[in-house]
Amino acid sequence: MITSAGAAPAALPRTSTDRPVRERIRPALFYSVVVPGLFLAAVAGVVVGSTSLEWSMVVQVLASKVVPAGWIDLGGITRADEAIVWMIRLPRVLVAAIVGAGLATAGAMMQSLFRNPLAEPSLTGVGPGAVFGAVTVFVTGWGAASVVALPLASIASALLALLLVYTIATRGGTTPITTLLLTGIAVGALLTAMSSLLISINIVTWQAAQEIVFWMMGGLDSRTWAHVWISAPFVLVGFCAALLQARTLDVLLLGEETAASLGVDIEPAKRLLVVTSAVLTGASVAVAGLVGFVGLVVPHAIRLLLGPTHRTLLPASALAGAAFVILCDLVARTVRPPAEIRLGVVTALCGAPFFLMLLVRRLRAEQE
């Protein structure tokens, strides 16, 4: 998703405009709202659901798991309630947080790498790659063998897609960013077509088809601790790697030539950024399916609030992304119980109007 927003303005205003300076929010204020907000969203995510639970009981169960045994009396709490909290709801909330943080961080990185605030994390073919891996597992039935087969195949396939895109887009040691973008779109389209082909020639039952389609719409139903343990390390490592590149990302926003003149080794820097973002995206898609708009909208909104400096932008996006996906998932499973709306549908329903609003604002600003 790219517009011409990256282009330099054709006509520059002759003098400073008198419009008020766009106020940024202090990071301290932002964190003092978002950190408790994330915590509350997480607890709410565990409390609210098809079986209603008491807040106090949930806090008691969660606390009992983190403090030494015997400190907290679990009298009066049934094994079933404890299982709902610990085995069903909590892993689901954690996966939501991991996915939200991963996608938002990856989105922030891609927007800076492409110097376009409307770029999204799966641009380099990573999203369609992850889907292709997942579809392969569905149609071959490997998924029945192990709960981790699907996410692992998905991550592997996402990284292979990136490798393919990067290899095609690189000539003589350099990878022009527009070539990378176009190759990503083309390879993405090819992989999507191959996924559709696999689905259409292998559908045995509508049951199987529904499973695949639902997965592709994104969702966190029946996620377990296994999904947490699969995605968490990738997202954690990816996030730390992103933070290490924070200042490189700042400088890259001035354009590759300027960045090089400021001491950035451009090609290695780009490779590291693209791989980091692919790891984050691949791990997220692997455990949640396609969850759109998180990586697009969250970093964009945070940039408006806190400015484009990545040392602030990356952690703030990760926190806000985590809270956003937890809340969207909460909506997804409580609007029409006991059935669930797909998570990707909820994030798109929230994200697309916001995105349109940004576009309209941008057009209006350009007309002024």
Place this chain on the structure above:
Amino acid sequence: MSAILRGVDLTVVRGRRRILDAATLDVMPGAITAILGPNGSGKSTLLRALGGLWRPARGTVTLDGEALSHLSRQDIAQRVAFLPQDSWCDFAFTLEEMVGMGRHPHRGRFAAAGTRDRAAIDAAIARCDLDHLRGRTIDRLSGGERQRVAIARCFATEPSVLLLDEPTAHLDVEHALAILTLCRTLASTGTAIAVAMHDLGTVVRFASHAALLHNGRIVASGPPGDVLTPGRCRQVFAVDTEVLTTADGRPALVFSSPTMASVPAPVQGAHS
């Protein structure tokens, strides 16, 4: 005084075209070297080769006697600042953050800005007369202010060599002269400056050296007045040149196109 940045026999090939052909240029401390030539003559390419951004197919660039190819990107960036023609950025950094990026080559991956960095940023902002805009985001600046910010970023690096690619393009005369005055101030402190420019009239008055490029070759170099002779202007730019002397005794150039004489001049006073 000996050259700090020295390009010898630089040849740059892109595709099949030889866009720079055996160019040799010395950039001296305290001097302003103007790189002149028509569009597509290789000015930007020469600057990029001198800054180590494009590797020449043949020839070497040395910085303080060391070949650029033996220096790391960061080593070069600490000593050579480069202002490309288009260094615009769509993202709303504050002016201070933007100028602070000039310190990137001096900072470690994790290091916060130190006192040295702060001092350099403050000095660059003050020197470019941007103090009153400090906290403003750069999307709220005019074209002239943006260019001053870009120059301040180069200053903040505290480079020994400054390479500028048409720093005054798109600027009105007031802002263009302000930028050139800044360059002069910097040169007076010993910085070596090479600047690609189109405005020959200004160059004669403001640069201390000039190199004239034609089809990728340097056809003349030396004091600007000696380089820009009517004969060479005709050969390289296909224009006629008249050299006048201004009240302060310095040369001023007036150009006319040989074909212009055959077209009748617009009637003066037609609207009165």
